[in-house]
Amino acid sequence: MDKRSEILRELERLYSGAKPALKFKTPYELLVAVILSAQCTDERVNKVTEVLFGEHNTPETMLHLSQEELEKYIFSCGFYRNKAAHILSASQDIVQKFGGQVPDNLEDLQSLAGVGRKTANVVYAVAFGGDAIAVDTHVFRVANRTELAVGNTPEKVEEGLMRVIPKKKWSEAHHWLIWHGRKVCHSQKPDCAHCTLAPWCPSAFRTGK
Ligand code: SF4
Numbered sequence: 001m002d003k004r005s006e007i008l009r010e011l012e013r014l015y016s017g018a019k020p021a022l023k024f025k026t027p028y029e030l031l032v033a034v035i036l037s038a039q040c041t042d043e044r045v046n047k048v049t050e051v052l053f054g055e056h057n058t059p060e061t062m063l064h065l066s067q068e069e070l071e072k073y074i075f076s077c078g079f080y081r082n083k084a085a086h087i088l089s090a091s092q093d094i095v096q097k098f099g100g101q102v103p104d105n106l107e108d109l110q111s112l113a114g115v116g117r118k119t120a121n122v123v124y125a126v127a128f129g130g131d132a133i134a135v136d137t138h139v140f141r142v143a144n145r146t147e148l149a150v151g152n153t154p155e156k157v158e159e160g161l162m163r164v165i166p167k168k169k170w171s172e173a174h175h176w177l178i179w180h181g182r183k184v185c186h187s188q189k190p191d192c193a194h195c196t197l198a199p200w201c202p203s204a205f206r207t208g209k
Contacts, residue, residue, distance in 0.1 A: 008164070011197070012169075018178075022045060025053075027101075027104075028057065032049065032087055034118075037077075040079075048073065052074065059091035060091075070088060089114045093112045102127070106120055121134035125170070133158050134174050135154035135155075135157050138181025147201075161173070192205045193205075
């Protein structure tokens with residue numbers, strides 16, 4: 001078995017059945033949570049959405065809020081002005097173009113104002129069970145360090161991962177890489193000494209120092 005296959009097999013063993021840490025009950029709640037999660041921890045997002053979704057968990061009720069009112073709810077997530085604008089414009093598109101329902105395909109998801117490729121991929125995979133690999137900061141780092149997929153943009157890493165991972169595992173593998181990035185392969189100090197991928201990882205004991 002080659003190194004990449006060994007790494008994938010070990011990741012699956014470690015994180016089989018891993019679920020997203022963001023809390024949500026509907027595709028719309030997931031969409032809003034993913035927009036809020038950029039540059040923010042999932043724990044913080046969950047605290048904010050617990051309050052926000054108590055009153056505004058549909059595109060229609062979200063649009064009852066002004067930009068300034070929404071900013072007050074989400075202030076602690078950072079980049080709150082942009083995030084509020086994205087949530088409101090996506091909500092408007094969902095109401096006006098999709099009858100109030102979050103679209104269930106990648107093309108329409110990406111057409112929503114304020115929704116980028118990564119967000120669309122997460123919603124498509126997690127809310128609708130679609131085959132997609134969303135490349136966030138953890139996926140990007142772990143894929144490059146392990147050389148599962150090497151690239152200097154999220155798009156290149158996504159393409160590389162899609163080549164080495166069987167399609168039916170794409171959405172699951174996205175969670176393996178996220179959890180490994182969170183728990184072991186940290187951005188500043190990867191814990192290579194305790195990482196069971198080390199025997200096959202080209203960056204073991206050579207990065208983040
Ligand atoms: S061996 Fe080190 S660099 Fe490689 S995946 Fe593990 S923690 Fe990350």
